[in-house]
Amino acid sequence: MFNSINEVNQKFEEKKYICSTEAATVVYLSTKIQKPLLIEGPAGVGKTELGKVLADAQGYPLIRLQCYEGLDEAKSLYEWEYSKQLLYMQILKDNLSEITSGSKSLKEAVEKLNNVEDAFFSEKFLLPRPLLKALINSEPTVLLIDEVDKADPEFEAFLLEILSDFQVTIPELGTYSARNPLQVVLTSNNTRDISDALKRRCLYLYLDFPDQHVEEKIVKSRVPGIYSKLTTDIVEFVNKLRAIDLKKKPSISETLDWARVLLTMNAKSLDEKLVNDTLSVLLKYDEDIKKIREEIKKQTTQREGISFAPEAKKTLVN
Amino acid sequence: MEKQLIEFLGLLRRNGIRITISETIDAFEILRHIAIGEKDHFKTALRAVLVKDFKDRQVFNELFEEYFMGGNDLLSYRKFTLDDIPLFALSHDYLRKIVRGEMREGFSPLILFLLLNDKTRFLSALRDAGANAGLERITNHLQINFFANKIYLMLGGENFDSELIFFKKLLADKGIDEKEIEAVLQYLRLSTDRVRELVKDYVGREFKKLNFNYFVRMPETRLLQKNFTILTDEEEKKMRDIIYKLAAKLKNRAVVKRKTGKKGKLDLRKTLRRNIKYDGFILKPVYGLKVKHKPKVIAICDVSDSVRYVSSFFLQFLHVMQESFRRVSSFIFSGDIGEVTSLFLRNPSERALEKIYKGSIINPYAKTNYGRVLKTFQKNFLGRVDKTTSVIIIGDGRNNHNQPEDDILDDIRKSSKNLVWLCPETKWSWWMGDSDMLRYAPHCDDVRIVTNLNDLYNAVREIVL
Numbered sequence: 001m002f003n004s005i006n007e008v009n010q011k012f013e014e015k016k017y018i019c020s021t022e023a024a025t026v027v028y029l030s031t032k033i034q035k036p037l038l039i040e041g042p043a044g045v046g047k048t049e050l051g052k053v054l055a056d057a058q059g060y061p062l063i064r065l066q067c068y069e070g071l072d073e074a075k076s077l078y079e080w081e082y083s084k085q086l087l088y089m090q091i092l093k094d095n096l097s098e099i100t101s102g103s104k105s106l107k108e109a110v111e112k113l114n115n116v117e118d119a120f121f122s123e124k125f126l127l128p129r130p131l132l133k134a135l136i137n138s139e140p141t142v143l144l145i146d147e148v149d150k151a152d153p154e155f156e157a158f159l160l161e162i163l164s165d166f167q168v169t170i171p172e173l174g175t176y177s178a179r180n181p182l183q184v185v186l187t188s189n190n191t192r193d194i195s196d197a198l199k200r201r202c203l204y205l206y207l208d209f210p211d212q213h214v215e216e217k218i219v220k221s222r223v224p225g226i227y228s229k230l231t232t233d234i235v236e237f238v239n240k241l242r243a244i245d246l247k248k249k250p251s252i253s254e255t256l257d258w259a260r261v262l263l264t265m266n267a268k269s270l271d272e273k274l275v276n277d278t279l280s281v282l283l284k285y286d287e288d289i290k291k292i293r294e295e296i297k298k299q300t301t302q303r304e305g306i307s308f309a310p311e312a313k314k315t316l317v318n
Numbered sequence: 319m320e321k322q323l324i325e326f327l328g329l330l331r332r333n334g335i336r337i338t339i340s341e342t343i344d345a346f347e348i349l350r351h352i353a354i355g356e357k358d359h360f361k362t363a364l365r366a367v368l369v370k371d372f373k374d375r376q377v378f379n380e381l382f383e384e385y386f387m388g389g390n391d392l393l394s395y396r397k398f399t400l401d402d403i404p405l406f407a408l409s410h411d412y413l414r415k416i417v418r419g420e421m422r423e424g425f426s427p428l429i430l431f432l433l434l435n436d437k438t439r440f441l442s443a444l445r446d447a448g449a450n451a452g453l454e455r456i457t458n459h460l461q462i463n464f465f466a467n468k469i470y471l472m473l474g475g476e477n478f479d480s481e482l483i484f485f486k487k488l489l490a491d492k493g494i495d496e497k498e499i500e501a502v503l504q505y506l507r508l509s510t511d512r513v514r515e516l517v518k519d520y521v522g523r524e525f526k527k528l529n530f531n532y533f534v535r536m537p538e539t540r541l542l543q544k545n546f547t548i549l550t551d552e553e554e555k556k557m558r559d560i561i562y563k564l565a566a567k568l569k570n571r572a573v574v575k576r577k578t579g580k581k582g583k584l585d586l587r588k589t590l591r592r593n594i595k596y597d598g599f600i601l602k603p604v605y606g607l608k609v610k611h612k613p614k615v616i617a618i619c620d621v622s623d624s625v626r627y628v629s630s631f632f633l634q635f636l637h638v639m640q641e642s643f644r645r646v647s648s649f650i651f652s653g654d655i656g657e658v659t660s661l662f663l664r665n666p667s668e669r670a671l672e673k674i675y676k677g678s679i680i681n682p683y684a685k686t687n688y689g690r691v692l693k694t695f696q697k698n699f700l701g702r703v704d705k706t707t708s709v710i711i712i713g714d715g716r717n718n719h720n721q722p723e724d725d726i727l728d729d730i731r732k733s734s735k736n737l738v739w740l741c742p743e744t745k746w747s748w749w750m751g752d753s754d755m756l757r758y759a760p761h762c763d764d765v766r767i768v769t770n771l772n773d774l775y776n777a778v779r780e781i782v783l
Binding site: 005021022025026028029030032033035038040082083086153190192196199200201202203204205206 | 341367
């Protein structure tokens with residue numbers, strides 16, 4: 001639990017997650033008023049990471065449910081261990097016949113069996129999946145439901161009970177409520193609209209590409225040992241790329257990858273060759289890479305140097 | 319604060335942001351955890367609770383500024399106050415003391431504001447007066463002056479003169495010099511114009527706030543219903559996103575229908591296989607799908623000049639449809655017919671359209687010849703039409719007085735599941751010029767007039783679902 005918005009910021013920073021005030025505020029609130037947190041935004045801005053860090057910063061365990069098309073209750077909530085049940089039934093055959101022995105009619109035998117039915121439909125034979133696991137965990141838990149938009153619309157409806165009341169109902173056993181405080185984080189890439197019913201139950205956070213200085217901070221904290229000028233160059237360049245109409249814009253994780261690559265290449269600042277050689281780390285489509293290479297070429301032939309990095313121009317001239 | 323928050327929520331609702339009761343409760347809940355003084359925190363917190371759609375963020379931000387911050391700068395630009403008028407023997411503070419002591423109750427907000435310059439109090443009086451005057455009903459900017467005047471009168475403009483006389487007497491009783499009294503009265507009289515301006519400003523802002531939707535958010539719903547012929551360039555750009563969304567919605571619905579629709583007969587083989595792990599006990603029966611409902615569509619779209627203004631939307635729509643449904647084939651025609659299915663699959667929508675209008679498939683600038691097109695279709699492509707195929711023809715039926723060959727439509731209809739004609743022209747124009755719609759219409763299962771995106775979506779939905 002956090003006591004203030006600043007504390008969120010601080011603790012996240014300790015875990016090397018730099019977040020905006022907005023994100024910190026919303027995270028703080030969601031822990032305070034015990035509401036699930038729905039995070040949307042473009043790919044690679046740290047949505048999933050936020051969930052992980054939230055657990056880490058508080059020292060809580062993280063249970064993660066990755067959503068995909070066709071995900072259903074059996075894989076997300078619980079399943080009966082049929083084989084175990086059958087095995088037990090085989091072993092206990094004698095006991096069972098003992099119980100039913102002496103009954104005069106079939107009806108009576110069924111009645112008698114009915115009384116021991118509980119033994120087979122008990123928690124012993126229940127195989128908890130992530131959602132149930134999170135609910136019955138013996139300590140406060142962070143539940144990360146990742147990419148909820150990838151799951152089918154029905155699955156969303158099924159989540160509603162958990163999200164609003166922190167409980168699930170298993171027909172044979174009754175209702176399970178969360179034993180300890182449960183913090184739920186949902187992420188979505190917005191590939192389809194999430195239903196209003198689900199949104200209503202959550203706090204909403206839209207994570208976008210960060211400001212330049214925030215991104216610099218992120219790079220510095222995640223890629224230790226990088227030159228600060230190179231950091232500025234990298235972030236500036238990436239931000240310029242984001243302004244161009246590309247098939248896939250470079251995300252923060254790609255910026256970090258690039259920074260790591262440049263660091264291992266011992267680069268001190270950007271120049272045209274370096275950018276050309278390593279562009280594929282940043283851009284994932286051939287078309288995009290071609291487009292940017294042409295752009296760089298155009299700009300250098302216009303004797304402007306690489307306008308993305310004015311310092312690099314100086315190094316080239318010198 | 320509570321009252322203001324409720325009012326603010328009402329304002330958001332009025333501007334099209336969905337806010338449920340549980341969200342209202344949440345909003346109040348967060349007030350306990352957030353210092354209202356911290357403007358940014360308060361704003362982010364409210365937004366997290368209330369705005370669950372990225373699109374609505376801008377509306378929220380602007381309304382928030384307008385509502386919680388707007389009043390302050392409304393009053394801050396009014397620089398000239400009582401302190402700026404020269405008084406001699408009488409001190410400003412003494413004057414204020416008299417006012418505070420003697421006339422708090424009896425006087426109108428207008429005079430009190432001018433004398434004491436208490437902005438917050440005046441602002442709340444302004445809001446109350448606005449509410450009493452029924453300002454929330456304002457819908458037209460021509461009403462601004464009317465409401466401004468009404469509110470001004472309510473604030474104290476109505477009895478201003480008699481109040482001045484009373485005030486004069488009050489000051490005279492205190493033994494204040496007549497010249498000084500006159501100076502104060504003069505200030506009050508001259509200031510009323512400024513207050514009038516202020517009230518008008520307030521009403522103007524309020525009008526903008528209440529009809530925010532209209533200004534800021536070009537609502538999608540309006541675009542959906544707007545006729546293709548009168549779209550502006552900007553709206554056309556926006557249409558692309560909407561078309562994409564509509565098609566995605568269509569796909570979603572098709573998936574849900576397939577999954578939740580009625581199941582068919584027991585599939586014995588699958589059941590046995592599924593239940594092997596239960597030692598042959600049949601615990602989970604498996605049913606076959608009743609109908610494999612995968613829409614098979616052949617769309618034939620006119621791209622000639624007369625329908626240029628709509629065909630680009632149709633083609634965009636077809637392009638997205640092809641992405642979502644695998645069994646959609648697209649054709650274009652004007653003088654001739656050509657298939658664009660693979661062109662659509664290989665190119666993003668913009669480039670595909672560019673190629674089509676450049677004439678890389680057929681010459682789109684040739685004169686439309688429905689007869690020839692139908693004949694060619696019958697000869698080359700009719701084999702691909704089977705009883706599960708829906709054939710959609712999109713065109714205005716303007717045939718340049720060529721042979722209509724409407725009998726061929728019968729053939730198509732007989733070999734297909736259904737034949738639907740989407741026509742961008744309304745029925746009354748079928749009588750005019752070279753339109754052959756009247757001849758074609760009876761041969762189709764259905765003819766739909768499609769003048770906006772909504773029509774298009776509904777028509778296609780009925781065909782594929």
